Amino acid sequence: MILIKNAKILTMAERDLEKGDILMGDGKIQRIGENIAAPAGAEIIDASGLTAMPGIVDAHCHIGMWEDSIDEEGADGNECTDPVTPELRAIDAINPVDRCFQEAREGGVTTVVTGPGSANVIGGQFAALKTYGACVDEMVIKAPAALKMALGENPKGVYGGEQKKAPMTRMASAALIREALVEAQEYAKEMESDDPPKRDLKNEILCQALRGELLVKIHAHRADDIFTAIRLAKEFNLRLSLEHCTDGYLIAPYVKESGAKVIIGPLLCDRCKPELKNLSWNAPRVLYENGVEFAMMSDHPVQPTQLLQVTAAMAVKYGLPGREALKAITINAAKAVCLEDRIGSLEEGKDADIVLYSGDPLDVRSNIAHVFIDGKQVR
CATH class of the missing domain: 2.30.40.10 (Urease, subunit C, domain 1)
Known part of the structure; x- marks a missing residue:
């Protein structure tokens, strides 16, 4: 002891x-x-x-999925061959000896929720793990911890831009998600019949989301994408977490009304793409003033996870009460990933x-x- x-x-x-x-x-x-x-x-x-x-909780990152300083060989976060890949599991790609885990715990980060990127409209399964250990299976708190989906420019750019196939528009991104979820609903019905279909890994994990057993993290920066995420969640009764939620402070009453979990950020970065044009350090304060409980993410490696402490401090500089800033990287982050019974x-x-x-x-x-x-x- x-x-x-x-x-x-x-x-x-x-x-x-x-x-x-x-x-x-x-x-x-x-x-x-x-x-x-x-x-x-x-x-x-x-x-x-x-x-x-x-210990600090990073509720959304990609640590171990894009490994430090080894370029494409260590880039295992996006399977850019199919826009719908719910069967992919982060634990099969995380490298536990990536030195960023050491840097994370040296920065006070003890839990990370890491997983696929946002190239695909349904990208795969996130995992929650501690930042100390030599084997991912021993570091895991919960896997899967969430199912990743994405709206906006990333899927459009990968498939509509590079591969000239759907999704080329926001309409197609939403439609692909709907089609996959409807197919999973049919699969669930067939599995209860006298002649069930063969096992399907894609539909299995989607059925968990449809039953409310699995949190759904939807990448959405712009206001229109946030509204689409809320619409999809209502349509299929999903447990929604709004990831990034960059424009969320501009539509804070609607975000509050949705009841979704909210994980904002990264804030310690530049406006490197059109969706980030409204990125603002005022966002945490405005969300707080509108009664929205939120966590702050690193989106590592976009922002190194050990800088979450700095993010919290900067949010205070722009008007967020200090206690709320610390909650956003501890207990609120734990709640955002449904692990508040253990951490935060x-x-x-x-x-x-x-x-x-x-x-x-x-x-x-x-x-x-x-x-x-x-x-x-x-x-």
């Missing part, structure tokens, strides 16, 4: 502690409080002057994913003194 003593504790739950202790054991947080007595044999870490907070806050019974900072986590000058994942010190 490990006992952290005398830390300022930002729980991201109901109560913070100005000077408190955290007892870890069996990979979980056993106790949080003041003046906790050390069990026999426990390792004690004096955290006087340090601030403890939950420092509470008894949750995974012992803890970061100790030398100062305010929103001060980019603060150093990270210790990182724990599942109760194991990894920095």
